[in-house]
Amino acid sequence: MQQKNRPFELADVQMRARRLADGVFAVMASDIEETDHTATNAGFVVGDSSVLVVESLSNARLASQVIGEVSKITSLPIRFLVNTSFHGDHCFGNFAFPSDTVIVHHDATKRVIDERFEQDRSFMIGLLGANAGIEETVARSADITISASGSFDLGGKQVDIEHIGFAQTDGDLIVRVREDNIVFVGNMLQAPPPAFPWLLEGRAEEALTTYRRLHDMLDEHTVIVPGHGGAMRRADILYSIGYIEKLNGLARDARDKGLSSSQIHEALTMKEYSGYSMYDFIHFQVNVPAVLGTE
Numbered sequence: 001m002q003q004k005n006r007p008f009e010l011a012d013v014q015m016r017a018r019r020l021a022d023g024v025f026a027v028m029a030s031d032i033e034e035t036d037h038t039a040t041n042a043g044f045v046v047g048d049s050s051v052l053v054v055e056s057l058s059n060a061r062l063a064s065q066v067i068g069e070v071s072k073i074t075s076l077p078i079r080f081l082v083n084t085s086f087h088g089d090h091c092f093g094n095f096a097f098p099s100d101t102v103i104v105h106h107d108a109t110k111r112v113i114d115e116r117f118e119q120d121r122s123f124m125i126g127l128l129g130a131n132a133g134i135e136e137t138v139a140r141s142a143d144i145t146i147s148a149s150g151s152f153d154l155g156g157k158q159v160d161i162e163h164i165g166f167a168q169t170d171g172d173l174i175v176r177v178r179e180d181n182i183v184f185v186g187n188m189l190q191a192p193p194p195a196f197p198w199l200l201e202g203r204a205e206e207a208l209t210t211y212r213r214l215h216d217m218l219d220e221h222t223v224i225v226p227g228h229g230g231a232m233r234r235a236d237i238l239y240s241i242g243y244i245e246k247l248n249g250l251a252r253d254a255r256d257k258g259l260s261s262s263q264i265h266e267a268l269t270m271k272e273y274s275g276y277s278m279y280d281f282i283h284f285q286v287n288v289p290a291v292l293g294t295e
Ligand SMILES: [Zn+2]
Pocket: 040, 087, 089, 090, 187, 227, 228
């Protein structure tokens, strides 16, 4: 992948905790309000007896920042660490967490990390650049796996973890704190509009079903922490749904009409979504080939 497509310079990212509710924090890039920063988000939930962290980020430096943000709030131990997918920007920092922290994955995420960590690490170095601390990362996969759902009691605070279907990977997990109406969804939702889904593994129809399910299980007051960017609301999910529905429709038409590849570029241009900084790359190089089956 070319350098111009790099979403940000990893070495510049500084993470800061933001309180969402009593004992529930998102950890986001410190300059997220001023920029359309697309650094990966983390989070943590603090109970009376222990802490659960969501995501370890791309490398030891960022993982240590997340651990540092936890220690500013509480001295309780980080008992659990959940990765919402195998994507390196969400889980490559696992090895920097204490050895007694229990890592939690969906079965499919553990399988990918156990079987093709080196391949994913090379991909992430290509995406985020050399010397960004990714070379030093060491694979650390789950101690506990979840296939459908699980609950963790942190002492007066319950966290529910669910797999509600494929959105971006087979192992997508969401992390819910129901009593506070907060959900961490990882890359299932890339970032607030104008960001739209990255169909890295195709399967647009399955992703649509999962987006609709997520929309229907939340309410208008739910605070959603996406994989990247600022917090979202339920209505924002409709933007991702609308994008895929339109893309699918245009792809169907293009196939029916037997358009040539130069006509396809024109026919599948979706100008109203071009405000997203990653539009050229993700729309034309990832999503269009994914829905046309021409990757
Ligand atoms: Zn991500």
